[in-house]
Amino acid sequence: MIETVDLHFGYGDRSVLRGVAFTAPTAAVTVLLGRNGVGKSSLLKQFNGLLEPDQGHVVVGGERVAYDSEALRALRRRVGFVFQRPDDQLVAPTVGEDVAFGPANRDGGGDTAARVARALSRVGLDGYEDRLCSRLSNGERKRVALAGVLAMDPDYVVLDEPTAGLDGEGTRALVDLIRGLTEEGITFVIATHYPGFAAAVGDRFRVLDAGRVAYRGQSLDGADAERFGLRHFGDVG
Numbered sequence: 001m002i003e004t005v006d007l008h009f010g011y012g013d014r015s016v017l018r019g020v021a022f023t024a025p026t027a028a029v030t031v032l033l034g035r036n037g038v039g040k041s042s043l044l045k046q047f048n049g050l051l052e053p054d055q056g057h058v059v060v061g062g063e064r065v066a067y068d069s070e071a072l073r074a075l076r077r078r079v080g081f082v083f084q085r086p087d088d089q090l091v092a093p094t095v096g097e098d099v100a101f102g103p104a105n106r107d108g109g110g111d112t113a114a115r116v117a118r119a120l121s122r123v124g125l126d127g128y129e130d131r132l133c134s135r136l137s138n139g140e141r142k143r144v145a146l147a148g149v150l151a152m153d154p155d156y157v158v159l160d161e162p163t164a165g166l167d168g169e170g171t172r173a174l175v176d177l178i179r180g181l182t183e184e185g186i187t188f189v190i191a192t193h194y195p196g197f198a199a200a201v202g203d204r205f206r207v208l209d210a211g212r213v214a215y216r217g218q219s220l221d222g223a224d225a226e227r228f229g230l231r232h233f234g235d236v237g
C-alpha cells in the first residue's frame with residue numbers, strides 16, 4: 001500500500017498540495033484524476049521520493065519514506081516511475097542498453113540480458129534490443145520506459161499519463177499488461193485524463209481538487225466527474 005498523511009507541497013511560495021490523504025491498496029490499480037494543473041504529477045512524484053513533502057509524510061509498504069540517498073535508492077528499486085514524456089526517462093542510445101540500465105546497476109549485471117528480454121517481451125517489444133531509442137515512435141518509447149521499470153521487478157509502478165500518444169490498440173494492450181501485472185501482485189498508481197482507459201484499468205478512483213483528495217471510490221459517476229471539472233468523463237468504473 002502507498003499512503004500519504006496530511007501531505008503538503010508547493011513550488012516556492014506556490015502551494016499545490018494542501019493536506020493530501022491518499023491511499024493506494026496493494027495489488028490493485030488506483031487511478032488519480034483531476035483537472036489540468038491540479039497537482040497530479042506533483043503527488044505521484046512523492047511516491048518514489050522525486051519530490052519531498054513540505055509537511056506530512058509518505059508511507060510505502062508500511063515504511064515511512066526517508067530522504068537520505070541510501071533510503072531513496074532502496075525506495076526507487078521498489079517503486080518504479082514512468083514519466084509522462086518518455087524522453088525524460090530514456091538514457092541510453094539503444095533499447096537494450098536503456099532497459100538494462102537499472103538492473104545492471106543494481107545486480108552487477110548477472111542475468112541482465114535475460115531480464116531485459118523478458119521485460120521487452122512483456123511490453124510487446126520482443127527483439128528490440130538493438131534498435132535506437134531515437135528512431136522509435138512515441139508509443140514505442142513509452143513502452144521501452146515501462147520495460148525499464150519492469151526489469152527492476154518493482155512492487156509498485158507509478159504511471160503518469162501512460163496513454164498519451166498511444167492509439168486504441170496500444171491503449172488496450174497497455175490495459176491488458178497492467179491488469180496482468182496486478183494479478184501478479186504489483187500495485188499501480190496511474191494519473192490519466194482518459195475516461196475509457198480509467199474505466200478499463202482502474203479498481204479505485206481518487207480525484208484531486210483544490211489541493212486535496214476530494215473523492216475516493218470504486219467508481220466515479222457522471223455527476224461527480226462534472227463536480228470536479230472532468231466534464232468529458234461520464235461514468236467511470
Ligand SMILES: Nc1ncnc2c1ncn2[C@@H]1O[C@H](COP(=O)(O)OP(=O)(O)OP(=O)(O)O)[C@@H](O)[C@H]1O
Binds near residue numbers: 016035036040
Ligand atoms: N517545477 C515546477 N516549478 C514550479 N511550478 C510547477 C513545477 N511543476 C509544476 N508546477 C505547477 O504546479 C501545479 C501542479 O502541476 P502538476 O504538473 O503537478 O499538475 P497536473 O495535475 O499533473 O497537471 P496536468 O494534468 O496538466 O498534467 C501547476 O500549476 C504547475 O504549473
